[in-house]
Every structure is written in structure tokens, then in C-alpha cells.
Amino acid sequence: MKINELHISNFRNHELSTLKFGNDLNLIRGLNGSGKTTILEAISVCALSKTFQPTQDVGLIKAKSTSYSLKLTAKSDLDIDYKISVDYRSNGRKIFNSSYGDNLLPKEVIGVIPLVILTPDNKNITFGSPGDRRQFLDTILSQSSKKYVDDALRNKKLLKQRNALLSQAAKSGNIDENLLQIITEQFIKCSADIIAKRIKFIYEFKPYFIDTYSYIADIPEAPDIVYLPDSIRDNAVDDVGQITEILNERYQKINRIEKIRGATLFGPQRDDLLFTINGLKSKDSASQGQHKTLLISIKLAEFTFLNEILNETPVLLFDDIFSELDIERSNKVFSRVIENKSQTIITMTNSERLMGSFSSKAVFFDITEGKVQYNDE
16 A cells, blocks of 8 residues: 555644655654654544544644544555545544545544554553553454454443443442343453454464564564463463353353442453563563564564555554664664565654665655655755
């Protein structure tokens, strides 16, 4: 997939900006706060229906404005044109003028433009909470499977309904047992599907991750990634029926405790990932350099996985990550990017030390206070 043009109106500090991207490397330069990351956020909203920053839609509107508008055109690997527009106003967001129709739901556009996003905040995948790692799982699986998107949305809805019933039980001692049983059965069925898909994903993803880590790392090391599904500790379990049975058994054991605590105490919303290096937990023992290598490896492996599953080349978005990397790791990243022949959009405050890594086809943009200027190098 190649993004051809992006039009931004009243989004963050951009009043009106239009960018025409090159098919290879695109470098966006500017000081902190100039609006570089905003461009990547706009692409993310068009492709994933949300920004990769922890911000609600209303927080994306430019000061003194009441709405924002984004328009993006792209071309697939099969040379098929694609366009999408996203408007946000006080009455909500509207996705329209897409090649797939008007008034679309977010789930209908996720995965059409596969994105791999690498930002300094992604360090939460290895440093942060289980929720950060589940978000990584959900983002990549949602892009690779429409069914997973449906399952994740349904699971979230059922979890909310179930928690409401359990909260009522904890407060009043009363609960509709028949309704709880119906929702629990649906929750377990949906949860089993999600866990099975996550198990399959880790099995397929791990070889890409290990191979990429070996390429990036300075010294021979043995990385690993292990999926830790809640209530399931036997890695050999991967059948939906088996998982359903285990979750049912778990529910029977903790049913009374859930009513006391007023919350669901089992399910995929409690899953985690474990990253190790040489058998040691990376979160506890990895050096800063190892964490950086882990993060780069995860994201480049994500690229390869999506590329093969979707048969479509993902677009790479790198947000000011090279200030975090040494020259050797930076050059290895660029070598892999060039090898993959993917469209790559990079933001930087200073590009001098990496100029030699860019091809002659690179397109340069300079950003100043939300205004875009093309720069011929």
C-alpha cells in the first residue's frame, strides 16, 4: 500500500495542510511541537479510526475550531485506488467517501491500509502494564482479521454487561441469575475464540520476531515471546473447545467471589505477554539497549506478519525514534526498510546524522507551527 496524498483541516495545530508522499522514504523535519507527529496521527485516524496517542477525538480539534476533517488517497499493491475521509463534529465522527461506501463503521476500514507504527511510547509494550501488551495484540490482530475485530467488540460489550450485573450483586446482594448465566455463556464462547486466535498469532509471529531480533542485536542472544492467557497455563492448549471447557471450570470456581467483588475475574481482558532474553524476563533484567532492540524487532516483525497475512505491504510510520537509537541500530533499521520496499514516513528533529541512509528518491518536508513546506535535497 502507498499513501499518495493527505489533506488535513483543523487537526491539532494544522489549520490547512496537504502532503503528497513519495513511494519510498518520506522525512518530516521540525522542532518539537511543530506538528510533525500530527501528520502521523492523521494517517492513523484514517487507517485505524483512532490516533496512537491517548487522546479523544474532541482533543484533536484545532483551538478555536469546532471540527476537524481528514482526507487520504492511496493505492494498493494491486494498483487499486482507495480513498477515505474522516470528519469529526459535535455530533460525532463520520467516515465517508471511502471506496467501500459511505457512513462506515471503524471496523469496516481497519486493515485496508495496514500500518506499523513505531513511537517512543511503544516502549510500554516491554516496559509497561499487561494492558499495554494486550493493546499491541489487539491492534495487530484487528488489522489482520475482520473476525477478530467483531469478536473483540462483542467481548467488550459482554464484559461490560457482566460487570454491571456483578456490581449490582456486590452492592445489593441481588442478581438475575438467569441473565447472568446467559451472558456468561456468551462471554465464555467469545473469550475462547479470542484466546485461540491470540495463541495462533503468537505461534506464527514468534519466528519473525526472533529472526528480526537476531538481525538487529549487536551480540548473539536468545529472545522469546510467550503468551500468558488468563486461567490457561498449558501452552499445548489451542483448541476452542478445550479453552471453552477450561474457562467454564474457572467460572464455576470463582462465581461466588465475583459476586462479592463485583467484577469479572477471568477472561482475555486479563491476558499478558512475556518477553525474555536468554531465559530472563526482559521487564526486570534487560538493559536499555536490549529494550530498544526488542521494540524494533517487535515492530519490524509486525510488518512482515501483516505483509504475509494480508498480501499487502504495510506503511511504516516512525515517530522521532532515531533520537533514541544509536547509529548502528538506526542503519540496520533503514537497511531492513529499504529491503522491504515499503513506504516509510519518518518524523525527526535532526536528520543530519542519517542523511547517508536515505535514497535519492526520498521526499523531505519541513514543518513549522503546523505549516508544511516541501524541501528538495
